[in-house]
Amino acid sequence: MTPHLRAEIDQVAEASIAALRAPSILNTQPWRWRLAGNNAELWADRSRRLDGIDPDGRLLLLSCGTALHHATVALLAAGYDAGIVRLPDPDRPDLVARIRQGRQRTADAFLYRAIYQRRTDRRPFGDTRPGDAVLDELRAAAERHGTHLHVVRDDQVTAFASAVAHAGEAEHGDARIREDLLAWTTRDRDDRDGVSPRSTVPDTHRTIAPRDFNLARPAALEPGTGSDRGTAYVILTVEEEEPSNWVAAGEALSDVWLTLTARGLAASPISEVVEVPAVRVALRRLLGGVGHPAIAMRVGVPVDDLEPVPPSVRRSGTDTIGLPGQP
Numbered sequence: 107m108t109p110h111l112r113a114e115i116d117q118v119a120e121a122s123i124a125a126l127r128a129p130s131i132l133n134t135q136p137w138r139w140r141l142a143g144n145n146a147e148l149w150a151d152r153s154r155r156l157d158g159i160d161p162d163g164r165l166l167l168l169s170c171g172t173a174l175h176h177a178t179v180a181l182l183a184a185g186y187d188a189g190i191v192r193l194p195d196p197d198r199p200d201l202v203a204r205i206r207q208g209r210q211r212t213a214d215a216f217l218y219r220a221i222y223q224r225r226t227d228r229r230p231f232g233d234t235r236p237g238d239a240v241l242d243e244l245r246a247a248a249e250r251h252g253t254h255l256h257v258v259r260d261d262q263v264t265a266f267a268s269a270v271a272h273a274g275e276a277e278h279g280d281a282r283i284r285e286d287l288l289a290w291t292t293r294d295r296d297d298r299d300g301v302s303p304r305s306t307v308p309d310t311h312r313t314i315a316p317r318d319f320n321l322a323r324p325a326a327l328e329p330g331t332g333s334d335r336g337t338a339y340v341i342l343t344v345e346e347e348e349p350s351n352w353v354a355a356g357e358a359l360s361d362v363w364l365t366l367t368a369r370g371l372a373a374s375p376i377s378e379v380v381e382v383p384a385v386r387v388a389l390r391r392l393l394g395g396v397g398h399p400a401i402a403m404r405v406g407v408p409v410d411d412l413e414p415v416p417p418s419v420r421r422s423g424t425d426t427i428g429l430p431g432q433p
């Protein structure tokens with residue numbers, strides 16, 4: 107093996123390690139990397155799909171998309187474009203992408219640094235609304251992946267809040283969804299996945315409350331003093347409902363989230379509105395029938411003086427990255 111090829115292989119391996127930090131639905135981390143020559147293959151791990159919350163595997167593919175984008179950000183920080191072929195084999199739909207080191211370019215670590223700072227922050231944000239310039243930047247980040255970011259207007263917030271509330275009620279009454287939530291909020295520490303009470307907040311009175319994760323264990327993160335009044339709600343949409351677009355939406359979610367983190371903002375996704383089919387349809391109507399909602403998110407200015415949200419656990423490289431010759 108030439109030193110050049112060796113360096114190329116090391117680079118994609120590093121990128122798949124950085125991608126371990128990617129966000130995923132209920133921290134299921136439903137992916138597996140397989141190093142194959144100078145490519146890293148990203149595989150969807152269907153054994154981690156949530157039967158109740160995500161029967162079609164959309165959020166699983168969105169989660170794989172965030173991992174794919176994190177890997178491209180790591181390559182960019184090392185001074186390379188990413189050569190990506192998405193869903194390369196129709197006979198193997200779980201092969202989400204092949205990624206390799208592309209052309210050399212000026213290294214850019216702007217988003218890479220945000221990988222290690224980004225958290226799901228479910229606490230109420232402050233009174234100040236994210237500025238128009240940064241919201242434009244987030245729209246541009248979404249559009250880089252062929253998706254669109256709709257910022258919920260003031261006159262739409264009530265309808266959006268009612269969609270979130272309806273989704274919450276529908277999910278509360280669904281035994282399979284409660285089972286998913288219970289299973290993934292009570293994982294063993296050794297599993298290194300799932301949502302820990304250390305990152306969930308008790309209910310505070312606010313227009314739109316985050317999903318209730320605390321069916322079994324009380325929330326342990328202090329909510330702080332934020333009013334959530336300045337919080338912006340955004341909806342990421344795709345043109346068609348198909349697997350390639352769920353992957354693209356995940357890449358966009360990662361790009362938007364890392365960008366807002368790098369700009370000092372914080373966020374948490376609201377995916378229950380796309381998990382309940384009737385609510386997804388209502389949300390599409392709210393958007394005037396343009397685009398299909400892929401995920402929603404609350405974005406805000408974190409309250410000063412609050413401790414950072416503790417980092418959530420991740421599986422190890424040994425568990426998620428297969429070397430050549432391994433399955």
Ligand SMILES: Cc1cc2nc3c(=O)[nH]c(=O)nc-3n(C[C@H](O)[C@H](O)[C@H](O)COP(=O)(O)O)c2cc1C
Nearest residue numbers: 129130131132133165168225226375376377378418
């Ligand atoms: C597709 C997707 C859907 C998510 N849905 C929600 C949600 O509805 N509510 C929520 O609070 N967090 C949601 N999250 C955030 C995950 O719970 C979070 O990424 C995971 O627990 C890891 O924590 P971290 O983001 O702090 O690293 C979602 C993340 C992804 C990628």
